[in-house]
Amino acid sequence: MKQFERLHTNLLGIEMKTPVLTASGTFGFGEEFADFVDLSLLGGVMVKGTTLKPRRGNEGVRITETAGGAGMLNCIGLENPGVELFLQETLPRISQYGMNIIVNISGSTVEEYGVLAEMLDVPGVAAIELNVSCPNVREGGIVFGTDPEAASAVVKEAKAHTRKPVIIKLSPNVTDIVQMAKAVEAAGADAISLINTLMGMEIDIERRQPVLGNVTGGLSGPCVKPVALRMVYQVSRAVKVPIIGMGGISCWQDAVQFFLAGTDAIAVGTANFANPAVTMEICEGLEKYLESHGLKNITELVDWLE
């Protein structure tokens, strides 16, 4: 079995064989990638966003590539089977892979985040990630993610209802990301993940209609990496809690940049669609980079910026 000697880390009390996780919504429940990835080697799988009730998601076109092939827009709209089915069927099924399962949750009210956090305080769940930044649903989602007070209220509610570590995923669609990060840290967030997608749109010039069924969608992929990297850099200098950096990471070189900018772990998203084994390739690249630079562990790379 493959081992990465220098990539072992511990985040929020969770033992991770590597600091490479997969971003919610881009990796299903992990099992879809089992033919290509040794799931137990990942730092964790942030599973598809889960809500209290099942959601069918948005109608019409849900994914489109953006010009130049540098990005992707999606407006899935949090389609998921709901938390009860997740607990009854999905969690027992995916537990066999020996991976850290981090459940991403979305509420339409502050109280719903508490209910979800409590329902998911069960063996087999490593941590909770609060999604307050989905740009594709009307109620909830981004409403909580663009207001420091609302985001803090969500963190407090979740923390009050679970013993699991609580990570909050921040939206880049704000004027001041540092203000958001400081607010959620003060509210008791155990870690911060960033960034979620940037809100965007594409228009079909012949049909003269928006390409996406939901008109707007979340932009991800290589084109958002500089924005994500800048935000990770700023936030890591402003807060003490661990950071899980994500946004356009497609190769190990991107990953190295995020660690240098101050992230404690990374998550890979859209790149999983183009290359299902990309997380393992990133681990291999990171291991070699550490070795060639005389570093014994990934934690030495964090913030190792001149």
Place this chain on the structure above:
Amino acid sequence: MTLHEHATPAEKVAAMGSLPAKVDVKAPLVSQEALTEGVLKLTAVAPSIALRAMPGQFVQVGVNRGGTLLRRPLGIAEADPATGHVSLIYRVAGKGTLALSQLKPGDEIKLLGPLGHGFSTKPKKPLLVGGGMGLSPLLYAAGYLWGHKTEADVLMGGRTEKELFWQKLFNDCAKNIHLTTDDGSLGTKGFVTTILPELLKENGYDLVIACGPEIMMKNVAKVCKEHGVPCEVSLERRMGCGLGACLSCSIDTVSGRRKVCKDGPVFPAEEVFF
């Protein structure tokens, strides 16, 4: 729970040992030829996919150049475990297929697959009904059935004679080929459904496999239902991952939400047209 009770050979391969059911491989092109204006047939060397592929399954094709991020799903037109060759037939429709069309023998593509659930492979007397690029997976179905001593009949429709270049491709692997064109330039004037009722009445088919424009498949399914003949259809949707993770291709079925890439692309018609 999947709609399909039969395991694919790939799943059987996986069940036997630690071999993965799906693979992602670099595949060098051995040939690329134009079949008609804007339609190409590409053949690549991908033994591990050729070994696993069943009719109706597809691959996610990755091209390194051409400014694409996501892969493009294409149905498998031929797969030969003996030579390790996999063929894809596609129409140049956008950036991805344009980049693909410019590749020459020796160039490499990435193939992820085989993906999804294919057609039933044990009918005794099947009729394959298709139009447009939908005829590509049907070509593999006909060839596979022929190799397993089942002679399929084919009914294909196009707007004009020009669109039925497929006829010659099916000559070696189908028994009777029936043709329709919208303008009557070849075969019967009309749609496939113009002659389908008569064919169903006369031939005692035990399965109809349809692949083509959705409106055509809906109408074919309706005629099959009226005649009490089981019908399978192959759906097409925009896909991101092809693995069931991105949820780009979710659809409604009588059994609830399903993903075309993973639960399909082939479904019993009554599961998806209701």
